[in-house]
Structure formats: structure tokens, C-alpha cells
Amino acid sequence: xxxxxxxxxxxxxxxxxxxxxxxxxxxxxxxxxxxxxxxxxxxxxxxxxxxxxxxxxxxxxxxxxxxxxxxxxxxxxxxxxxxx
Amino acid sequence: xxxxxxxxxxxxxxxxxxxxxxxxxxxxxxxxxxxxxxxxxxxxxxxxxxxxxxxxxxxxxxxxxxxxxxxxxxxxxxxxxxxxxxxxxxxxxxxxxxxxxxxxxxxxxxxxxxxxxxxxxxxxxxxxxxxxxxxxxxxxxxxxxxxxxxxxxxxxxxxxxxxxxxxxxxxxxxxxxxxxxxxxxxxxxxxxxxxxxxxxxxxxxxxxxxxxxxxxxxxxxxxxxxxx
Numbered sequence: 001x002x003x004x005x006x007x008x009x010x011x012x013x014x015x016x017x018x019x020x021x022x023x024x025x026x027x028x029x030x031x032x033x034x035x036x037x038x039x040x041x042x043x044x045x046x047x048x049x050x051x052x053x054x055x056x057x058x059x060x061x062x063x064x065x066x067x068x069x070x071x072x073x074x075x076x077x078x079x080x081x082x083x084x
Numbered sequence: 085x086x087x088x089x090x091x092x093x094x095x096x097x098x099x100x101x102x103x104x105x106x107x108x109x110x111x112x113x114x115x116x117x118x119x120x121x122x123x124x125x126x127x128x129x130x131x132x133x134x135x136x137x138x139x140x141x142x143x144x145x146x147x148x149x150x151x152x153x154x155x156x157x158x159x160x161x162x163x164x165x166x167x168x169x170x171x172x173x174x175x176x177x178x179x180x181x182x183x184x185x186x187x188x189x190x191x192x193x194x195x196x197x198x199x200x201x202x203x204x205x206x207x208x209x210x211x212x213x214x215x216x217x218x219x220x221x222x223x224x225x226x227x228x229x230x231x232x233x234x235x236x237x238x239x240x241x242x243x244x245x246x247x248x249x250x251x252x253x254x255x256x257x258x259x260x261x262x263x264x265x266x267x268x269x270x271x272x273x274x275x276x277x278x279x280x281x282x283x284x285x286x287x288x289x290x291x292x293x294x295x296x297x298x299x300x301x302x303x304x305x306x307x308x309x310x311x312x
Binding site: 044045046047048049050051052053054055057058061068075076078079080081084 | 106107109112115118183186
């Protein structure tokens with residue numbers, strides 16, 4: 001279909017800038033995109049009859065990575081080797 | 085302005101009945117990485133591709149010390165092992181308990197729905213019975229109308245009989261009056277005639293008649309004696 005209506009996974013690498021140009025980058029648009037992503041994640045992994053640990057474990061893992069990234073400057077001081 | 089000719093609420097509602105929740109969530113391998121990632125890499129690198137990628141990335145982070153090993157690593161390892169042990173041991177029990185809770189909720193809602201349906205069905209049957217009774221009312225009213233007609237007829241005939249009796253009494257009275265009058269006239273006339281005849285017999289005539297009777301008796305006695 002046309003470029004603006006395709007989802008991100010269906011867009012080819014070369015068309016990525018064009019696709020980014022068509023999508024809605026205003027605050028409301030970004031907020032709407034975040035909300036849609038959140039609700040689609042929920043519908044896929046959490047709002048099911050028999051879910052497992054996968055739903056929240058992925059969220060926790062993402063939180064761990066994010067917090068590691070935010071504290072990287074502080075952790076860098078505790079490196080073991082001087083030269084990498 | 086409400087256009088009352090437009091049909092309202094005719095199409096099937098969008099969210100009713102609600103589509104049921106999917107049975108299982110998206111597939112996730114080792115609880116952290118979705119299956120889509122493995123399927124994404126399968127055409128180019130086969131089955132071991134993602135594992136090689138993971139190992140390579142891990143070694144790269146460790147060797148370049150982008151991931152630094154410190155006390156937090158030990159703590160994370162202990163916590164993770166405890167969590168994984170707990171999930172492996174008690175996961176199925178917790179899942180069964182949660183399923184039972186869900187089952188109870190669904191069963192309660194279903195029972196409410198069934199109760200409502202049963203009540204409505206009994207209401208429908210009673211309504212039909214009432215309609216059948218209404219049909220029977222026709223016969224009831226017919227019989228009542230017959231009763232009323234019979235009462236009216238009886239009353240009418242009673243009054244007719246009363247009228248007849250009264251008229252007969254009056255006519256009998258008139259007849260009796262006439263009879264009485266004629267009787268009285270007759271009696272009175274007979275008495276008057278007798279009185280006048282008795283008055284007209286003078287003493288002279290009486291003596292003559294008595295003498296004649298004696299002569300007749302003598303003649304008779306003579307003939308009687310002769311017969312004996």
C-alpha cells in the first residue's frame with residue numbers, strides 16, 4: 001500500500017527517511033504513537049487468558065537496561081581495566 | 085430536529101458481543117526475547133543465528149567494559165536465580181489458581197445470564213397463557229349475555245301474567261255485577277207479582293174456591309170409595 005499507511009516493520013531500509021517524513025511528529029502525534037505502542041504491547045502480552053512471566057519480565061528488562069544507560073557515566077568510574 | 089423517519093440503532097454494534105480475549109500471548113523465548121526476533125533472523129542465519137548474535141554482543145560488552153562487572157552484577161545474579169527457581173517451582177500452581185478465579189467469575193456471569201433468560205422465558209409462557217385466557221373470555225361473555233337475556237325474558241313474562249290476571253279480575257267483577265243486578269231484578273219482579281196476585285184474590289172468590297174444592301173432594305171420595 002501507500003507509504004504513509006504501512007507499519008514500521010513493513011518499510012524498507014531505503015524508504016525510511018520518506019516514511020519518517022510522512023508520519024506525524026507533533027507532540028500529539030508522538031503521544032498518540034506512544035499510546036498505540038503501549039496498548040498494542042498490552043494486547044499482545046498482557047490482556048490474554050493464560051499469560052506467563054513474559055509480559056512483565058520484558059518490561060522489567062527494558063527498565064533495567066534504561067536505568068543502566070542513565071547511570072552509565074557513574075558506572076564508568078568503576079571499570080577494572082585502564083585501557084580498552 | 086430529530087428525523088424520526090431515520091432508522092436508529094439498526095446495524096450490529098461495533099463492540100457487542102465483545103470479542104473474547106486471545107488464549108495465549110505472543111510467544112517469548114527464555115521469557116525475554118519475542119519469537120518474532122528469531123523468525124526475523126531465521127532466513128539469513130538459520131537456527132543458531134540469534135544465539136551467535138547474543139554471545140557476540142555479550143562478549144563485546146564485557147571486553148570493552150561497556151557492561152561493568154561490579155557488586156550489582158552479583159546481586160542481580162542472585163535475585164535472578166531466586167526468581168527463576170520460584171517461577172519454575174510454583175508457576176503452574178499459581179497459574180491454576182488464577183485460572184480457577186477466572187472460571188468462577190465467568191461462571192457467575194454466565195449463571196446470571198442463564199437466570200435472566202429463564203425468567204424471561206417463564207414470563208413469555210405466562211404471557212401466552214394470559215392471551216389464551218383472553219380468548220376464553222369470549223365464551224364467558226356469551227354465557228353472561230345469555231343469562232341476562234333469560235332474566236329479561238322471565239321478567240317480561242311475569243309482568244304479562246300480572247297484567248292478564250288484573251284484567252281478568254276487573255272483567256269478572258263486571259260480569260258478577262251484571263248477574264247480581266239481573267238476579268235482584270228477577271227476585272223483585274217475582275215478589276211483586278206474587279204480592280199483587282195475593283192481593284187480587286178477594287174474600288168472595290176465596291169462599292167460592294173453597295166450596296168448589298169441597299165439592300170436588302166429595303166427588304173424588306165417592307169415586308175412591310167405589311174403587312176400593
